[in-house]
Amino acid sequence: MSIRLKSVIVILTMLFAFGCGTEAADLTGSEIIDRVDTMMQSESKILKERMIISNAAGQQRTREIQAWNKRASDKDNMLVRFLAPADVAGTSFLMVGDDMWLYLPALGKVRRIAGHARKGSFMGSDLSYEDMEELGSLGFASSYEAKLIGTEEASGEAVYALELLPKAKDLTYLKLCMWVSQKTYLPRRIEYYDQDGKLLKVLITSNIHAVQDRWVAGEMQISNVQTGTKTTLEVKDVTFQEEIDDSIFSTRNLERGR
Amino acid sequence: MTAYSVPATWKGEDRMKTSTMRYRLFLGLIGLLLLLGSVSGSVWASGPSIGGQWEAKLSGVLDDDPVKLVGTSSLSIDLQHQTGPVAFDATLKIAGSMGDKDAFEFDMDTACLNYMARDYDIRFGKQRVSWGTAMGLNPTDVINPQDINDPLGDKLPVWALVGQYYLENNVELTGVYLPFFRPAIDAIPTKPQIPVYYPEEDGEWAVKIGALGMAGMDFSLMYFSGYERMPTVRMTARGMEGYYREVDTIGADFATSLGDVGLWLEAAHTTPKEGDAYTNWAIGSDYRLPNGLLVAGQYYHQETGKTQHDYLMFGLEKELAVIHRGKLGAVYDTDSGSFMVNPEVALSLADATELVLGGRYLDRKQGGLGMLPYSDKEIYAQVVTSF
Incomplete structure (x- = not known):
């Protein structure tokens, strides 16, 4: 899909969001999740974020990252580079489709990461790489069947309550519960349930603001209720639909560190 | 345990001074890279940036009675600068034994000039x-x-x-x-x-x-x-x-x-x-594993033409309380039955500062694991901070 067409869809979604509140009750779960994906997905995205990781004892560590994201045909390409602190600065991670590589400056070479990493923690946070993909360019509709449970009022905002059940059996979660803003079509709260049906993680978005004609969550807080750990992602800078050269997503660029 | 002697100035460095033609060729290359950088203009420029790492390690060698304490410290300074497609990076290192100021040595660990074009890179220097x-x-x-x-x-x-x-x-x-x-x-x-x-x-x-x-x-x-x-x-x-x-x-x-x-x-x-x-x-x-434990194993066959050894290598790594890390490394010499285990815990004290606590145990049989010139029994504590 061209960037221009994608932009039109996003703008239309925003128009619906701003002006069609009366239509809200008529939407089905799959229509709502499609609008969520349209709002959150982007053909390309460049992002600077501060990541604050907290353990159960309340000890915090802060990391700053820059990420380049581009969706090409059916592939999701992502490059993440650590900017700070000094002990991890320069460490970079590249994902091209199903292939993943890590570059550690101290090691001086690119190393392949096995498939198990996809379900593992994203850079030490409470999000997995799979979670990041769903929140980014992949979206939820391709992996989950969404069912509208009802409409609610949460923190003075009208929201849809959805239940998302996995389409495939090998997904990490048994189900997701999602509360979607009727105004912005952004998830305001997502609950992730493990395969035993127990609540595992809670994601809450805040500081919602408009960037380039789309709504963006300026802050995401992910809490693992089973371990007591917490990750806060603060968006420092974001640009959408920017032309990103494919060479960015190459192992050469990973090694060069720029 | 034998610590082999590697002279601070190896013969190749002396040779560099005497290999006049090659030396001139290399100086020419440096000049060419700098020239390319200057004529390309500052399409992008970064730096100069200075970073580095300081480490202090205290080891207790349990082979000796009484226990021998060994303190070492090192400071690495990383320098980087980029002008156009030409970049320079170097790491300078000062390392030595604590309590013996004369034992500290200064070394240019690496120093490189890079020319980065769209389709190729040229990198010259100590690396x-x-x-x-x-x-x-x-x-x-x-x-x-x-x-x-x-x-x-x-x-x-x-x-x-x-x-x-x-x-x-x-x-x-x-x-x-x-x-x-x-x-x-x-x-x-x-x-x-x-x-x-x-x-x-x-x-x-x-x-x-x-x-x-x-x-x-x-x-x-x-x-x-x-x-x-x-x-x-x-x-x-x-x-x-x-x-x-x-x-x-x-x-x-x-x-x-x-x-x-x-x-x-x-x-x-x-x-x-x-x-x-x-x-x-x-x-x-x-x-x-689903609990986050990384398990790695490797079989390594080593020959030199005169000797041959087979080793089983094993590693475990897991995040502890999100910000800390636990590791275990092990090597087993299948020929002699010798083995080494090296457990380590890295405790994050602050952003970019770690306290590493570890130990190493070597059980040598029939001269096995001779390639590992470490103390047979050792515990250590190491503070590493990056800036």
């Missing part, structure tokens, strides 16, 4: 070139000599001219030229009275073609023409002497994922001009 997909010990990683005082640590830097040409789809060609021979050791450890002679001609070279992410696999092929890094003893008319055998090495490495399991294979076949050919290879796998 490390790291090859291979295996864990810790890489048969195809033949460019830099091993630091025999820390065989599992960083290799010794060498002067090299490295060119990398990038093709489509993560395929790259690499060429390396080493103008000055640098061995891992320039004496026979058990017979230091035997003279060891450097090769009469220095130049070594290597090429590699690698492809990453091709049908879900990474692989590369390499060729090296040069010398062994360890001396061999021979009898000549002058008597017993050590020399470095001229060798040709061909190698390959491979890495992929089978489902959630990582797999790698790496091998290098070396043919010396004199003596029998030999092959080193490694095969390994890693897997992360």
Whole structure:
């Protein structure tokens, strides 16, 4: 899909969001999740974020990252580079489709990461790489069947309550519960349930603001209720639909560190 | 335990001063790279930036009675600057024993000029070139000599001219030229009275073609023409002497994922001009359990033409309380039954500061694990801070 067409869809979604509140009750779960994906997905995205990781004892560590994201045909390409602190600065991670590589400056070479990493923690946070993909360019509709449970009022905002059940059996979660803003079509709260049906993680978005004609969550807080750990992602800078050269997503660029 | 002596100034550095033609050629290259940088203009510029790392380590060697305490400290300063397509980076190191100010040594660990074009890079200077997909010990990683005082640590830097040409789809060609021979050791450890002679001609070279992410696999092929890094003893008319055998090495490495399991294979076949050919290879796998524990294992076959050893290597790693890390490394020599275990906990004290607590236990049988010149029983605490 061209960037221009994608932009039109996003703008239309925003128009619906701003002006069609009366239509809200008529939407089905799959229509709502499609609008969520349209709002959150982007053909390309460049992002600077501060990541604050907290353990159960309340000890915090802060990391700053820059990420380049581009969706090409059916592939999701992502490059993440650590900017700070000094002990991890320069460490970079590249994902091209199903292939993943890590570059550690101290090691001086690119190393392949096995498939198990996809379900593992994203850079030490409470999000997995799979979670990041769903929140980014992949979206939820391709992996989950969404069912509208009802409409609610949460923190003075009208929201849809959805239940998302996995389409495939090998997904990490048994189900997701999602509360979607009727105004912005952004998830305001997502609950992730493990395969035993127990609540595992809670994601809450805040500081919602408009960037380039789309709504963006300026802050995401992910809490693992089973371990007591917490990750806060603060968006420092974001640009959408920017032309990103494919060479960015190459192992050469990973090694060069720029 | 024997700590082999590697002179602070190795003979190659002296040779550099005397190899006038090569020296001039290298100065010319530096000038050319700087010139390219200046005429290209500041399309992008970064730096200069200064960073680094400070480490202080206190070890208790339990082999001795009473326990011997050894304190070491090091400071690394990383300098970087980029103007246009030309970048410079260097690491300066001051390291030594605590309590003995005369034992501190200053060293230019690495210093490189880079020219980065769209499709190729040229890198010249004192550097490390790291090859291979295996864990810790890489048969195809033949460019830099091993630091025999820390065989599992960083290799010794060498002067090299490295060119990398990038093709489509993560395929790259690499060429390396080493103008000055640098061995891992320039004496026979058990017979230091035997003279060891450097090769009469220095130049070594290597090429590699690698492809990453091709049908879900990474692989590369390499060729090296040069010398062994360890001396061999021979009898000549002058008597017993050590020399470095001229060798040709061909190698390959491979890495992929089978489902959630990582797999790698790496091998290098070396043919010396004199003596029998030999092959080193490694095969390994890693897997992360649902609880986050990373389990890695590797079988490593090592030959030198005269001796051969087989090792099982094993590693565990897990995040602890999100910000800390626990690790366990183990090596088992299948021939002698010797083994080493090395548990370690890295406690994050603050952003970019860690306290590493660890221990090492070596059980040597029949002279096994001679390649690991560590104390047999040792505990240590190390503070590492980066800036």
